[in-house]
Amino acid sequence: MAEPTNIQGLVDLQLVDWMGMIFYPPSRRYLPGFQVDPEFYRDIVLPKVGVFVNAGVEDICWAATTYGLDRIQLHGDESPEQVREVKQQTGLPVIKVLRIGEDWDWKGLEAYEAQVDHFLLDTDGPSYGGTGHRFNWEIGKQYPFHKPFLLSGGIQADQVEELLDMYRSCPQMVGIDINSKFEQQPGVKNLDLIRIFASQIRQQLEKTNE
């Protein structure tokens, strides 16, 4: 998210846990491109996740301090060693994105598990993220790690039942990351849609946990 009034509206909903901020220059959601004083973002009470694609650790540290980030999401081709370095240098929890395509193999990803706080499962594609496309969630159901994960990739408002089924099937799934399917335009969220969707998901999960 990027636009101040819209962000304040999201905070006021009190229905989302974290807010994503894109720091990938080619993205239409590139946050510094909105030219808002970073102080505005630093003062937001919602925890802020900075999303980076193959960025240098110095740039990530700069953005973390300037914008008051609370978590780092690495959405590119970062190695386990680079993940470790980002975590160490920023002192922040790190989410590593696994971009899932059709010929997916979980093997070889074990080395990330010791370095990350969460994985995030997204859809593979040439533009790294924000594609609005869903991957095959049957692959997600075979998630083999203990580390908690978030589900992402073209999630939309009419998928509540399927998302609840994912929660039931995957004990390690701890959250849903919504993005382009909940926007009025890139970087500006549709708050009514988020309110309805997030309320439904929360109510259903509470019932399940009773």
Ligand SMILES: O=C(O)c1ccccc1N[C@@H]1O[C@H](COP(=O)(O)O)[C@@H](O)[C@H]1O
């Ligand atoms: O949103 C972007 O423009 C973006 C660009 C580069 C990397 C990640 C990006 N967004 C993240 O992509 C996922 C899925 O988004 P969508 O639902 O498919 O639109 C999500 O984590 C966004 O934060």
